[in-house]
Amino acid sequence: MLNKRRWLAAGAALAVVGGGIAVAQTATAGPAPRTCPTLKVSKGWYGENRAKLQKMIDEHGVCSGSDGARPVATFDWDNTVVKNDVSDATLAWALRHDKLLQPKSWQATNKWLTEDAHRALTKTCGTSVPAGRPLPxxxxxxxxxxxxxxxxxxxxxxxxxxxxxxxxxxxxxxxYVWITQLFAGHSPATLTSYAKQARAENLKAPLGTEQTVGTHKMAGYVRYYVQQKDLIRTLKAAGFNVYIVSASSEPIVRAWAPGVGIDRDHVIGIRNLVSDGRLTTGVQGCGDVKDAHGEVLTYMDGKRCWINQEIYGVKGAKAWQQQDRAHRVTFAAGDAETDVTFVRDATAGRLAINRNKAELMCRAYDNSDRRWLVNPMFIEPKKRKTDPYPCSTTGYTKPDGTLAPVHRPDGSVIPDQQDTVY
Incomplete structure (x- = not known):
């Protein structure tokens, strides 16, 4: 309708002449060309990846002419949108600033923690600090x-x-559960404030910085990937609904997401239960898994469940299943096994950041439906993996933790894959 009105306004002027209507012809012009959102950053994209991403955006965004539901894009966070891990950065900052609180019992922090670990933590951290007070x-x-x-x-x-x-x-x-449980006793807002302080420190530190925490050496810097920031900007401008789906604690990711234009309502992370305004060691469930102790996280198949539940409103056991194409994301990006299920669910484009993680790279390099793109890490990329990925034997992790071959959707086994993008 808008193009039709524009055409009529540009193509003719009406005048009343002698009781009749005369049409005065003017120069005509077709509809104004669309301005399609365009990726600006070219450095860092491997081969034709940038061009293929642009094509996907044009075909599914505002320039596609579709009047259907908004397409959805989902990104993992750590080492996908940023270099390094924001949970690690926050934990390191908290340990250096005495922000962890003494638990009533280390054994009670995590249902899988062994008696040996409980005794070691009790011995080294002591019992002189009352429960709920900061550990030094x-x-x-x-x-x-x-x-x-x-x-x-x-x-x-x-x-x-x-x-x-x-x-x-x-x-x-x-x-992964335990790192969130270590912040029990704080409010979600307090944890976000700690993450913001760690963010400022890690963004300021030079590339390659290491920090000493206790006697451990840990990465001391984090950087937003400018390529991913540009991609998210372009997707949003093209009408995509963009979400972060992370295996980090949600209050921590909320401190970082605004840096790429993502608001708190578009962040899905590990959600600890809150009691009297404070985080607990309990964790929200998903699908038909009830709230409990972290039996399901935004991790591997759990990311699919949370996407289906939170974005598409799929409830119960069905949330664990791959949905029809109308209820799946259009584009997804990840870097590790934790991302493999939700990334392979994407219908139009799948970006694998190469960190040499077996199942993800097996599926990305096999590329059986030509929807996968592989890109080296944008900062300090991994060296080439000299041995093939063991896709045909041990590339897949089963629910019981044993390893098995990686299968395509049709049931055939993916052959071992060479590492070619690095």
Whole structure:
């Protein structure tokens, strides 16, 4: 209708002459050309990736002429939109500034934490600080080291297993749950404020900075990928509804997301239960999994569940299933196994940032439906993986944690893949 009105206004002027209507012809012009949102950043994109992304945006965004539902794009966060991990950055800052609170019992922080880990943490962190009061981790190096050993290695400082029991390995990881549970006792807003302070510190630090936390060396800088910031900007301008879906704590990601134009309502992360305004060690469930202790996170198959539930309104057990094309995202981007399920659900474009993660790279390099793009990390890219990805044997993680071949949607096995984009 708008183009028709424009055409009539430009093509003719009406005048009343002698009781009749005469049409005075003027120069005519067709509809004004559309201005399609365009990617601005070219550096860092491998091969034809930028051109293919632009084509996807043109075909599914405002320039497509479609009057259907808005297309959806979903991005993982850590090492997909930013270089390095914002949960790690926040934990490091909190440990250096005495922001973790003494739990009533370390055993109670996580359902899978072993007795060995409980004893090690109790011994090194002590019992003199009352429950709910800050631990002096900036000074108590042994306590800080024990916390980081349990989180980073799933082992105590003496090498004993820190987590044990049964869990669905395509839905959760005990260490990922535990890092969120360490912030129990704080309000979500307080955790976001800690993340903002860690953000300022890590953005200011030069590329390549390492920091010492306890005696551990950790990355001391984070950077937004300018390429992904540009991509998100362009997608939004083209009418896409853009979400962040992260396996980090949601209050932490909310501190970072505005840097790429994403508001709090478009961030989906690990959601700890809140009681009396404070975070607890409980975690929200998804689909037919009730709120409990972190049995399902925004991790691997859990990301699909949360996308289906929060974006498309799919409830119950059905949220774990791949939906019809009208209820799936148009574009998705990720960098690791934690992202593989939701990225493969995308109907038009799938971007894999190459961090040498087996299942994701098996599917991306196989590219059986020609929807995958592989790009090296934009900052400090990984070197080429010299051995093929073991797609035909051990590239897939089963729910019980055992490894198996990676299968295509038609059931055939993906052959081993060479690493060619690095």
């Amino acid at each position: 981790t900036s000074r108590n190096t042994a306590c800080t080291d024990e916390i980081l050993d349990v989180y980073q290695d799933a082992k105590t400082s003496t090498g004993k297993t820190a987590f044990v029991g049964e869990w669905n390995h395509r839905r959760t990881v005990p260490e």
